[in-house]
Amino acid sequence: MNFTVPQIAKMIDHSILRPEFTLEDVREGCAIAKKYDVASVCVRPCDVSVAVDLLRGTNVAVGTVIGFPHGDSATEIKVAETELAVHQGAKEIDMVLNIGWLRSGDIAAVEHEIGMIVKAAGTAHVKVILETAYLTDEQKLAACWAAERAGAAFVKTSTGFAPKGATIDDLALMRSAVSAKVQVKASGGVRTLDAIMAMTAVGVTRFGTSSTGEILQDLARRQVSVPGGRA
Template identity: 55%
Template sequence: MTYTHDQIAAAIDHAILKPDFTRAAVDAELDIAAQWGVFSVCVRPSDIPHAVERLAGTGVAVGTVIGFPHGTTSTATKVAEVRQALADGASELDMVLNIGWLLSGMDSEVEADIRAVVAAADGHIVKVIFETSYLDDDAIVRACRASEAAGADFVKTSTGFAGGGATVEHIRLMRANVGETVQVKASGGVRSLDTAVAMLDAGATRLGTSASATILAEARAVDEGAAATGAVDDSSY
């Protein structure tokens, strides 16, 4: 498929999650998100109020992470994080499922953990991070089923902090094992236009990346090149 620059931008959650980011570094990343018109930023919980204020009027949504990056905090702690994040102005929540529970075959506990976060989110978007680099295909399928049963809006590959990241094969597997109402987010290693397009073609509808400027500059160059040659009426990648 082909995608315009604007279509790709509308699929990007710009990640601003590095633990060593200073306030100046966070501001630089927020400005990149606004400049390129991405769908949202995903910031550290403590940065939510500042991000909401700085991005006011830009149309860029502010999301955050829950139980990040290991997923091992208690369900009660995740619920408390959700409530604080929403109070601070976050509109989307990317939670890490309890990876150890999943690998132990404790699927009902994994589902209950997700369900509690979904309930606390009170209608806000919840994306469930699997950390696919730790999982075999069977575990990924079980995570898909638990997430959908718990009412999650998205299933997501990775935190970006565990080595490995999104693969086309995993995106296809996740897409095949959730219903039409559940979307798929590719995150981890999405750093070029070619990779972004491959993930979208495989079934992802959202891309988590810190390389938004690189990806969108490539997309814009393709658009401009196509427009200059008159190859297409509506230039796209």
């Protein structure tokens, strides 16, 4: 498929999540997001209000992570995190499901918790991070089905802090598991334009990456050499 730079940019959540990042790193990340007019930034919970201030008046949404990166916070804590983030201006919520519950087969508890986060998020979009590196295919399918039943807007592969990130096989499986009402987000090791192009081919519509500038610059260079300005 052919995409322009603005089209790919609006499929990117620019990630600013590493624990060692300073406030200057957050400001620089938001500047990159603003420059390229990406879909959103995904920041640490402590940085939501900063990012909202920096991106006010732009078309870049602010998102944050909940129960990150392990997913094992108590449900009440995840709900409180979500409520605070939304109060501070977050429009997208990337929650890590309870991996241990899922692996134990307690799908009802997983679904209930996702539903609680969806309720707390209100109009903010909830993306459910499966952390696929730790799951069997059967568990990935069960998680996707639970996320859709609970009202999530996206299912997402990874936090980027597990041994393995997004793979084409996992993304294709996740896309097959949910209806057209639920989008699929790839995250974890998404660092190149070629990776994004391959993932769009299996139905991915959102990407979490910290390599935004490099990816979009690569696309711009390719467009120069392709008649019609598309790559």
